[in-house]
Amino acid sequence: MSFLGPKLLLKIDNRLRQAFPRQQHEPFGGLSIILVGDLGQLPPVMDKPLYASHSTALALWHSFQTVVTLDTSFRQQGASNIQQQFRAILQNIRNANPLQTNWEALMSRSSSKLPIDHNKHFDNSIHLFATNASVKHHNTKMLKQLHLPVARCLAQNSRQTNPEYNNDEQLPSELLLSLNEQVMLIANLWIQAGLVNGSLGQIRSIIYDTDSRPPDLPKYVVVEFKNYSGPHWDNANPKFVPIPPITRGSRTQLPLAMAWALTIHKSQGLTLDKATVDIGKAEKQGLTFTALSRVKSLHDLRTEPLFSFERYSKLQSNAYTTMRKKEENRLSALSIQISASPPHQQL
Incomplete structure (x- = not known):
């Protein structure tokens, strides 16, 4: 659903109403629609996130009332200290909470800080x-x-x-x-x-x-x-x-x-064995999180070039961050309601 913007959502709704004229007055022509994804990743190119849309598309977005929240990271799974640290770093980045200790851990993965033999493992990395x-x-x-x-x-x-x-x-x-x-x-x-x-x-x-x-x-x-x-x-x-x-x-x-x-946009959804990442000078909603979360472990990541803590702190300054957090609180409340429902109502 992070790939999906208001423009495309409206087109899907309109086309399904045409395809199913008997239910043309119902959202999506009366069909059951399932959205899967993470709002913390990059929004669609040349469009806004669904939660930042205008009234018509926003009404469609709010018509999704059944919410199932998945809380296990399978790409970065593992019980080792380094895996737990990496998951915590990514979670803080996703929540726009740039900690100095997290930044220092990422800088330890820069090409200038890695041993020469370790750097060679990244020569052919994406x-x-x-x-x-x-x-x-x-x-x-x-x-x-x-x-x-x-x-x-x-x-x-x-x-x-x-x-x-x-x-x-x-x-x-x-x-x-x-x-x-x-x-x-x-x-x-x-x-x-x-x-x-x-x-x-x-x-x-x-x-x-x-x-x-x-x-x-x-x-x-x-x-x-x-x-x-x-x-x-x-x-x-x-x-x-x-x-x-x-x-x-x-x-x-x-x-x-x-x-x-x-591009970081194109990498969204991929799992890479190793990656060398340049997050650029400007932050966009989900850009740093998407880039750094393409690998399974901190050991599979190289940051190049070095970026300042000031650049890292720009996680907090994106216009969509506050809106996204508010929207995720709304979805979380719906998810809690679903979890508290009797078993026969859960789908």
């Missing part, structure tokens, strides 16, 4: 940045360091598209591909087999038709996905998967993106 410009810079630097040929792949467009608009139907206008490049899948191709939006892999082959070459689109790109669990396309390499171009709206392109670095 870097998280607050801005697209920083992501592009790091990805380009890593691509150059491969010292391998690069194929420029231009999307095919069935209608005229503004060349300055780099993203049509969520597919990029241009891709730079190379062997061993780290990429992310940006479409749900086969959920049951693990080929989902956000899956990470490495390019092993780039295959063209006999009469094609860059900047034409490849016939397919072979990507090694460690989490792939489907049938073997290559028996010798069971994690290799051919990824062909797909069409969305007016654009045809490979559903891939360079992924040595990601």
Whole structure:
């Protein structure tokens, strides 16, 4: 639900009322809707959080009266002191309570404070940045360091598209591909087999038709996905998967993106083995919390560059923080009421 803003909520409501005209006067066309998520994470891009919406969308949001609160962190689970410390740090960040001791613990994970041999474990870790410009810079630097040929792949467009608009139907206008490049899948191709939006892999082959070459689109790109669990396309390499171009709206392109670095927004929902995090200069609702909570343990985190306690304290200054806390108190009260209800009323 943190991905969902008032604009999209209203569109969903309107479309369901159209689809079910007999219940068009009921919210969401009379259907049962379940929202799952954490309001402490980043709000939707180009929209507001649901609790900060205008009257119509807010009424829809308030129509959700059954609340189930989950209170166990599975990503950072564990009974060790370091795990308990990390969970406490994240909880304080989420609650906009920046403690000096928490900041010092995070600074102990900076590249300048870690031993050289420990730093090496993060050389190939995903870097998280607050801005697209920083992501592009790091990805380009890593691509150059491969010292391998690069194929420029231009999307095919069935209608005229503004060349300055780099993203049509969520597919990029241009891709730079190379062997061993780290990429992310940006479409749900086969959920049951693990080929989902956000899956990470490495390019092993780039295959063209006999009469094609860059900047034409490849016939397919072979990507090694460690989490792939489907049938073997290559028996010798069971994690290799051919990824062909797909069409969305007016654009045809490979559903891939360079992924040595990601924006913190794009990382939301991912669990990373290791991460190097730059939280940037400005705080947004949920930005620092989302960035630092992508890993399972404090040992899996590197902070780079160092950030001041003043920057850390900006957790408290976001306009949505007070509103979110008030809203979470309201939801908590509803959750308590549900818990206190007779068993036959609980769903």
